Amino acid sequence: MQLEALLEKYFGYTSFRPGQKEVIEQILMGNDVLALLPTGMGKSLCYQLPGYIFNKPVLIISPLLSLMQDQVDQLKQFKEKRVVALNSFLNAHQKRNVVQALHHYRFIFISPEMLMQQQVLQKLNTMELSLIVVDEAHCISQWGFDFRPDYLRIGEVVGNDNRPPILALSATATDKVVGDIKDYLKMKEPFEYIHSVDRPNIHLTKFMFYDREDKIDWILRHTTETEGPGIIYTQSRTKTEMISEKMLQAGLSAAAYHGGKDTLDRQFIQQQFINGSLEWIVATNAFGMGVHKQNVRQVIHESIPSNMANYMQEIGRAGRDGKDAVAILLYAEGDEDFARFIGIDELPNEVHIEIYDNYKVRNEPPSNMINNGEISETGFRVLNYWMNQLSTNEVKNVLQNMKNEKLQEVNEVMRIVKTSQCMRKMLVQYFGQNLEKNPDNCCSACGISLQEIINPRQQVELGHDEMSWQKRIEKLLIGNL
Template sequence: MELEKVLQHHFGYTSFRPGQKEVIEQIVKGKDVIALLPTGMGKSLCYQLPGYIFNKPVLIISPLLSLMQDQVDQIKQLKEKRVVALNSFLNATQKKVTIQHLHQYRFIFISPEMLLQPQVQQKLNSMELSLIVVDEAHCISQWGFDFRPDYLRIGEVMDKANRPPILALSATATQKVLGDIESYLKMNEPFTFIHTVDRPNIHMGRVLFQNREEKLDWILEHVLETAGPGIIYTQSRSKTESISERLLQMGISTAAYHGGKDTLDRQFIQQQFIDGSLEWIVATNAFGMGVHKQNVRQIIHESIPSNVANYMQEIGRAGRDGKDALAILLFADGDDEFAKFVGIDDFPNEVHVDLYLEYRRRNESPSTMIQNGEISETAYRVLDYWMHQIHPNEVKHQLLTMKTDKIRAVEEVVNLIRTKSCMREKLVHYFGQNLMEKPSDCCECCGLDYHNIIQKRESFEQDETAVSWKKRLETILLGFS
């Protein structure tokens, strides 16, 4: 079979991007595959093309509703009607009908939580799938251990003698995460394709501050004089709102995006950003996964990411068109301690383990802990998963290890920020790779001139009657002092 002919027939392309053909060839042979391809390298083609070759349903397990819907819309734009998302957007009747007719679809998108529902498993067991895809597979390690343990149960559903090949897709993964993916998906000697994580067109800056309050002034000034589109990441929902509000006061088309917003509102904001109605998004890390916007020019981290992998994922949302983009980390003394606190604050501990056992001893459901305000729902999900996996004493050790790992992960980000050597080289080494070549304006340590990477905001340059941006900024800051 000539894969290029199938590619041209269904997608109109005459050649593959690096890694696509290698991955598809192994899938066609029936092999399990782990593929690490950078953002914008066409990961979705790796399962869409086999869907036409095998002509049987492809099951795609996807982490976010917005990501799922975006992928469905993209496939529909290719004139493929046999695609569906089985998720909480469907009401009870729609869900029932969709499950009944699931075998009629070519591409089936589903969340890990929905996958584990008995009626869904029963239907899938009666079907002959051609391929099972786990998209954004790093979430198995990153989210499964933290707040969505159903990720760790995906492999239990797939652990069947006659299952189809599994394709695990991600943009980045360390050796540990690769091991987690292979283990928890119960993959059988997978073929692994790892593309370099380096994105030469993303130039890495950093700005150090004495205190956190200085960051806001810097952001307002920087955004006012430089062109987007861009994303500002922060750890706090309230900060996304306050920074967004300040930018709106300055006439910058901006919106705040975080998990506390209604699902439809988040989708609307995301679509506005994609179609260019919004120049900037101020977001928690809930934003960006699977967002297909080619021309993001800037990523600014107001708060440091919780780990290096998150940082790599988040800056990877810039420059998907191959043109230069800028990623700037802002860091002030105390940011690392705050990041550590956020990372382990909403997390079960030894007291919760003892409490869980006490509820069991009284023949009460341990989930009552949530209603009684003794634990958050997120922390309970993590606790409940491990209490069903290992001995309670081992659970205590596991939770302590996970907390220690979270603290260490923050320290690794700080090491990247404080390094005096090449930031790009250090970042690539973190993922077990070597940097082959440095671009000009590589990073803050190698020499970086922002003006070589990003343009000035044209709207302010062209507005001759407007007050200078410095005067506008001073006026706005004075109003909030």
């Protein structure tokens, strides 16, 4: 049966999007594949259809709980019952039952950290997998070295001689990141499909401010005058709460989203945004990956991101329906200093290395550094990984190089901020590609009219029977006095 016929049989689609068929054909031939497809181009189909053709379990290594849950829900909408997410949402009893029955599932979603657990590895080693997928594979390079080192171990635990093909998927990656993906996954001469990172329907603009507080005033004025849905990114959890509260007071439906919130709260907020109950999300970069909302019209960066890859990923959440959307970057003098601080804040330093060595000399577990408040949990994960890979002096060099790279990444973002040249051209060139054509309303440098892209906010007059909830409460309170 031809691939198009199988596509219609299992998913109801009559044709492939660019790149999907080429990637699937290579997987069916048993080849490793690295595919860079922009957000909204249907990356997940590249492993879902082979899963039905092979009819053996597909292992999908995924970075975030929300992303896993979104993919699970998506497959269940297509009547797939043999799908599971093996993650921290499961209690010990549920996890044990899922691991024991793992061979019965068609699609198995798992985090790199869960993959490293001994009982999970033992079970997977008894199974015949049809495909290993690393979703959002850029995380190997962007997160593996300094945030989640278990990403660097994936190739070690799945890279045996008898393994099935590996499919690495991402929306964006520089040449360096592509190299890291291939090296750390131990890919064997992978077929590469690299689509242009440019999204012509996302129009780019930026605004400069003397004072950071002026940015907040601008956001409030802008969001009360223009339509969403939209995402506002900031690098401070406190600021997400403050901005969302001000937006609520202005009569906008908004919520804050950050890693400090309870998992269920984050899920609830995300679902409200997806179904349209919330118009605006004010978030740290914890929000967005795997959020399949097609009609995001605006992405606003209240503070500059720490690197170009994050910026590209975040603005890529706009306009997934192919319609016009806008990405707005706000900058005030000194923003880059905070971005640099965020970039290197949790990196271990030479003092941490000495403390680690002292614990080893005393035959005490170095993990006590966390309990004694000498290092963050994230910092320890990074330090522990490298201390078990290299000599002490080599670790010092690695950590210093990582710090230098983080600082350089902020400098790359500042080039976009300060340039008088085409923002789109600079973005595309950063990822090693050339811009073929500038769309209308391209960017600040080329000329842009927000009024032609974003609709004005519709002011709704409430009748007597449609008074706002604030007015209803006020009337009830006054009536009870």
